[in-house]
Amino acid sequence: MMEIQAFESIGLVKTLMNDPIENAGVQANPTPRTATLRDVAQLARVSFVTVSRVLNHPEKVSERTAKRVRAAIKKTGYVPNLLAGGLAMQRSRLVIAVIPTFAHRPFIGTLTELGLALEKGGYQLLVCQSGYSGENEASLVESILMRRPDAIVLTTPLQSKGMRTLLQQRRIPVVETWQLNDDPVDSQVGFDHVAVGKAMGHYIAQKGYRTAGLIWSEDVRAQLRRKGCISALSEAGVKVVGTEIVSVPVRTHDGRLACARLLDARKKPEALVCSIDLLAHGALIEAQHRQIDVPRKLGIMGFGDLELSADLEPPLTTVRVDAARIGACTAAILLSGFNNNSTEELAGRSVDVGFDIISRGTA
Amino acid sequence: MMEIQAFESIGLVKTLMNDPIENAGVQANPTPRTATLRDVAQLARVSFVTVSRVLNHPEKVSERTAKRVRAAIKKTGYVPNLLAGGLAMQRSRLVIAVIPTFAHRPFIGTLTELGLALEKGGYQLLVCQSGYSGENEASLVESILMRRPDAIVLTTPLQSKGMRTLLQQRRIPVVETWQLNDDPVDSQVGFDHVAVGKAMGHYIAQKGYRTAGLIWSEDVRAQLRRKGCISALSEAGVKVVGTEIVSVPVRTHDGRLACARLLDARKKPEALVCSIDLLAHGALIEAQHRQIDVPRKLGIMGFGDLELSADLEPPLTTVRVDAARIGACTAAILLSGFNNNSTEELAGRSVDVGFDIISRGTA
């Protein structure tokens, strides 16, 4: 008696717990466990390899059986298990991208396009946030590697040399984006930040401004642009009368404050060159608040061409980088590498997407 | 001679190709294949299960062996394979979130926080872009299910009833965010859009504006807010003199154009109520361009409280929704569900994060 009760209750629990054992015997009420290849096979009265073939090599299966199998797939609601498939194939169909945070706007366009293009190619994009500090890079890399991604996309360079060589040893395709480096891990898609800075300095000088103030974010790449900017400015005889450095992540508000400080200094700049549109927008707000005539009395220039920038009044003069194209190129490199499955050395391609000065109303 | 050459070249190719076979024999030059549990075990002179235990149940291993194993792990650079582990454990440690696109700003804060919190709990976030159309939802869901995520987070409701029940059958934890629904798939974290709309209408009326123009995006949730807004407005005797509907994805520019049309109409509104800050910002730009005194001659109100909104001049009156908190709550629900591994029915919790009217300079 006791025993029977015990059995019954175990049976009940088993059903609720969705125990696979339940399916071992022939049951009237099939346990709603997620279907596997074997479930489909049983229904279609073929071996489970055949089902696998229908999915992966349909040409190797007779149309008659294939039809039966497809019907069974539909009926069972079978969805392949990529964990199992990936383990067997040593291929996860997963690309992992690393960004500082989702809130960092410039990379969004790249992610959007990258995700879309990869999806089209049968791959999925997993995005990791690294934060700005880059401190425990080792554990970040480990958590990435655990998933055995088929490729890794970096939007910000890895700080540690050790991690870089680790990735190279593992022979994982890596694309570093948003910059062009002398010593890339593997491939890279980006542009020359120093050249951008030079072009900005040039533009300001050519517009006739004789002094400039710099509102700049402190990250490494921005410093590259600043270097270029300063060199072009001094070359053209434009004097840098003040520089405000803003720590990342920068906000519009920082630009406004920096602008105020620069305008309140003894030597007022005729133009404000900003490391990024967000800051330029803040500067514009402050200038307008002070009723300063932009661009006549004060020129303002940014970088990045936010969607917003063209809609400001006056519209912001800036530098455009095709973020979406960076994503598209990255996807193209990756996908071509995946298909051409020669296990040769990695491609190691380098693509310069360039940039454009967008001359608008503020400078 | 020929033969030897051939052998050498094959050997070289093999090394380059990283052929697993190479490791079968005892080789002086270990092929740099990514290390497995077995490689570590061999080096530490224990069985591979012991290595697994050191990683997952360190308390079940003597400190002496554990030390040896950890040294071997370091030496081999072993990184666990989650595809294999996940397959064995039936648990991927993966949460998949669906968003329309990365470019959709409001959700960014949610993703950021969700990603961070999940990471802390040992899970990773994979983000899928669904687009706005929601057409081939079935294939989207299938590609999600293939990865066997431990949970799914939706930022936009699934259109198809079939997909909703499919998820329920699979017993996958699902959290729908950014709204509160009568018939949720499982859990939900959001707020009441109609209530938001009512609060907006109320605010405008209470500020003394007697007529209003609406600039509104056409998506479903925005329509809920509009409904609430209109009802509150009419209840308070404020007349809606014009409505501009903008299709998603909306841009600042759309707000500007809509504002212009409303201001050029015969019956000019005293206040502009916008479905979202982006549009309100556009409206503000147009108003300022026309030298209209905001908020005296024209009130402007938005929704969403973009980071930018507080920095505008005058700062934008809007409604704040704590996007980060939505992410945090979602993570909390998920993680608690993962830990409490009773295979009971799903939690099905509902969290209202509320909202706040942020009264600033534009209305």
Add this chain to the structure above:
DNA sequence: CTGTTAGCGCTTTCAA
């Protein structure tokens, strides 16, 4: 405390 055994669900040889 440690090793042995049996899968997780799938793909790829190799035979029939």
Add this chain to the structure above:
DNA sequence: TTGAAAGCGCTAACAG
């Protein structure tokens, strides 16, 4: 054209 067998790398019982 189809099936049987082996194994991808790992974890969870179960023995010793």
